[in-house]
Amino acid sequence: MHTDQQLLLDRLRLESTGVPIYVQLRDQLLSAIGEGRLKPGEQMPTMRQVAVALKVDLNTVRHAYGELERQGAIVIKRAKGTYVAAAPPKTDPDDRAHLIEGLSLRAIAEARSHGIEPAMVARRILKLSKGG
Amino acid sequence: MHTDQQLLLDRLRLESTGVPIYVQLRDQLLSAIGEGRLKPGEQMPTMRQVAVALKVDLNTVRHAYGELERQGAIVIKRAKGTYVAAAPPKTDPDDRAHLIEGLSLRAIAEARSHGIEPAMVARRILKLSKGG
């Protein structure tokens, strides 16, 4: 197993906020893909590796991976492993605007719920995304 | 019922992402408090109002409100209603920087996972947050 994958596994976190484990895992892996820590065509940690790393049941991990596959983010190959999909799906303009709106509102709400100015988050995003 | 409360109710949204209803509600109400749409000492929408507005069961709303009370964000008074707590807890500067970083990275990742430029999200956040 690559140390890249070990780094990825080390970054997976579970929180007890009432959000199901498979949902947290699904979203964190989607983030890893989205921010290029997992590249198209690259192999992901196996379900068993994730299950061991997070100390959860294999079926729980499978549930998360199953949803990622249904989203088109990954490709699961029986007996071989699981791979990041070759081309992440593009969004069309209408969907895009909705997505931007939703992402923005969510980020704003979350910032404010912690007493943080959303503009500070926005500026940080601009700074980080230029560097990326 | 005040139109303020109606506006608040109108902004509550439920999504089918696998996150339980009570968690979504809890977090959205926490946002409303965090962004000043609900002020310390102010009465919240009643559990029944929220249940009706969101078309969910009273017990589900009660679950969310119960968690907010345990967090110290609200005070529930039997037979009278529910109120925003007098002094919402503050975040200290170290935590703040971490929170901003985390929120930003998460927003970036999610944008990218949908093939969206994070900067577009950032600009939308700036626009929306200025509008109040």
Next chain:
DNA sequence: TGGTCTGTATGCATGTTATACTACAGAAAT
């Protein structure tokens, strides 16, 4: 006093989540 509104509580039913355990089948290496 009666009515209305509020949060509180309970029972039942259904579906979901997560775990543990077991086993199968395919792919690859020895």
Next chain:
DNA sequence: ATTTCTGTAGTATAACATGCATACAGACCA
């Protein structure tokens, strides 16, 4: 051929989430 690793599948169990229905008790007002 055997072993190891992989995803796939099934079963049973317990806890959780939600809805529905019902009822209680307190607060408030006419």
